[in-house]
Amino acid sequence: MNPTDEQLRATLIAERARTLALIDSLSARLKAVIDATADQAADDEHDPEGSTLAVERGELVAQVERSRVRVEEIDGALERLGHGNYGRCENCGKPIDPERLEVLPAARQCIDCAMRGPTRRW
Ligand SMILES: [Zn+2]
Structure with missing residues (x-):
């Protein structure tokens, strides 16, 4: 049996909330990494932890961006659902x-x- 529009809407809204929560936790982690980087001396090129943080920062930025795109896709799906074009x-x-x-x-x-x-x- 196909799910009803209401079930689909609930699924999409739950997915949206999950993704927003993920963005929150990624952003908090990103802020911590940026703070940790800022705390370090200017010569962090020679500090192995400094480059690890830089890599992690890059990954977090990419993850936040992917998650934002996902929220937009979910919004688009909710809109299509409203217009009867979903699926x-x-x-x-x-x-x-x-x-x-x-x-x-x-x-x-x-x-x-x-x-x-x-x-x-x-
Ligand atoms: Zn096709």
Whole structure:
């Protein structure tokens, strides 16, 4: 049985809340790393911990960015749900496999279109 719009909405909202909480904890960690870096002397090039922190900072920034994109995708899915377009491939208009939506509730494209990908489009 397909989930109802209400169930889908609840799933998306829960996913959105989880992602926002993740952004919060990543941001807190990022701030701690930035503070720790700022505490260090100017010659942290010679400090092995300094470069570890720099790597961690880069990873945290990337994770926060990915999570923000995810929130936008979820917002987009909620909007499509409101317009009755949810679960329809943005590219070819066919219904998206419900199993795919279960794993990726904010999926915009069917598996065929997603696998083809924007870089491999003719
Ligand atoms: Zn498609």
